[in-house]
Amino acid sequence: MTHVLDAPVVLAPRRRLGLRLPIAPWLYLAPALAVIGVWIYWPLVEAFILSFYQWNMLPTSTPRPVGLANYENLLTLPEMRIAVRNTVLYIAGLLPLSVVLPLAVAIVTQDLAGPLRNLYRSLIFVPMIVAPIVAAVLWRWLLAERNGLVNQALAALGFSDVAFLRDPDVALWTLVWITGWKLIGFSTLLLSAANASISPAYVEAARMDGATRWQIVRDIRLPLLSPTILLLTMMTILFGAQWSFVYINALTGGGPLKSTTNVFYLMWEYGFQSLSAGWSATAGVLTFAAFGLIALVCLTLMKRMAVYDE
Amino acid sequence: MTSDRWPLARLAVHGTMIVLAFVAIFPVYWMVVSSLKGDGDIYSSRLWPEHVTFEHYAYVLDAIPMLGILWNTTLMASATMLAQVLTGLLAAYALTRWRFRGSSLVHGLVALSWLVPFQVTMIPNYVLATRLGLLDSLAGLVVPNAAAAFAVLVLYNGMRGFPKEVVEAARMDGAGHWRILWQIVVPNLKAPLAALAVLAFISAWNEYFWPLLLIRRMDNAVVQIGLQMFMTQEGNQWGAMMAAATLSSLPILAVYMLLHRHVIDSFMRAGLR
DSSP states (O other), X not given: OOOBTTOGGGXXXXXXXXXXXXXXXXXXXXXXXXXXXXXXXXXXXXXXXXXXXXXXXXTTSOOEEOTTHHHHHHHHOHHHHHHHHHHHHHHHHHHIIIIIHHHHHHHHTXXXXXXXXXXXXXXXXXXXXXXXXXXXXXXXXXXXXXXXXXXXXXXXXTOOOOOTTTOTTTHHHHHHHHHHHHXXXXXXXXXXXXXXXXXXXXXXXXXHTTOOHHHHIIIIIHHHHHHHHHHHHHHHHHHHHHHTHHHIIIIITTOSTTTTOOHHHHHHHHHHTSOOHHHHHHHHHHHHHHHHHHHHHHHHHHHHHOOOOO | OHHHHOHHHHHHHHHHHHHHHHHXXXXXXXXXXXXXSOTTTTTSOOSSOSSOOOHHHHXXXXXXXXXXXXXXXXXXXXXXXXXXXXXXXXXXXXXXXXXXXXXXXXXXXXXXGGGSOHHHHHHHHHHHHHHTTOTTSHHHHHGGGSSOHHHHHHHHHHHHTXXXXXXXXXXXXXXXXXXXXXXXXXXXXXXXXXXXXXXXXXXXXTOOHHHHHXXXXXXXXXXXXXXXXXXXXXXXXXXXXXXXXHHHHHHHHHHHHHXXXXXXXXXXXXXXX
């Protein structure tokens, strides 16, 4: 029980008792590891195994091994191609809302002070705590055809109705907007906080050297904000398409004409609507592998690109 | 800065923030206002109801067990929060207090588990929950979320900065690890613990996917699923829909109004790591 961090004494009794395993740390870790092991890692292994089987999820039927057939099918399926393309569109569409716009706002409002600042902060953060299904319901009402407020406003301006959720060209962007609406406030606050923590001495020194406002932003603020910018970008890339799942499921069901589906929705459809568990698992394994690779690249880039104020 | 000398820039800054705040808050405002409008009034773009009416609320409370659903959600979110804080505390303590074979592997596996999308593991999870008889139960919602990578990592970061000398001194006095954790470490972790509790509660409250798989009956529903079921049933009954949405947001909005500065701080503290 003397395995306190950095204490060299630890080695002596251990050697004498042979391979004595330290039990205490594992006892403390057990609850968390049990939950994560049973509900995340073991299912991950099972999903991988399941990807080589065909199974309709009925408890009475046994999964049938099919080798690599699921992979071959999925990789040639047009449905999968659409889903992958849409996943990329979701992420690309979210980045301006979760990174670019908040960054601009954070820089423009850097010297906002006083009680108004707290009021703004509290208000722009509200969408973050609103439940996703509530966001889905209230945007469905705002964007409703004919009677929705947005279409009424468009009519007043002389435009015709937009079928925000039924037009294949618009539906995906509608869902991107709803997903992004929940994120803008969070990103803005995070970037503002990072911006506010940049030492005024740098800015002052640059100004003494005759730097313009834009040069200060480009050469001082952006590099020093890079860890936060990269973090938000990485989170959007890794989780953006997952965040839109609830809106797809509650508002469009992947339609019209598959225009709003993405890989995460496809897995759900295969698993719980068409009951082809093998396909769902295969799509899951492929998605996880792809995003794992992306995460690796992101982390490497982050280490290389981020500038820290030492 | 320039804007102090140049009022127009100051105006532009406030203008930007007002637009942003409007975009953020107006949909929520419109939800509440619509829920208070009568059927004759609901399709008008009037920003305030002609006659305030609670008929939609009465309808919702009558049509679905809304209060039971809110109670279920409160229970589920509180239990999830407590479990995550507890398992997180124990795991973070083990990872910061001892250096043992495999500790960095454990840390890595915990962090990595955050990256596994739920849709990838949903079928095995669903099968397991069915076998354990957790289908359509609140316990089934809590158990798989009883530990979270996020909780472990937040508390790990909080504990890492804790001075070793204090722990050493306590050990000299003969305190065991259990006592050190609860009497010395925990009281000094108030800020990250509060932040984590707020975050865990809100994210459990807003959890959608797992309840979608598990919950079948309205009586056992949590707000996310109750609302989803209501939406499929009532279609375009906008007044009733907005009343249901407002009711299911009230508790969380009330918490936010009371603790908004604290909630924001917790989200940022978590995000900044």
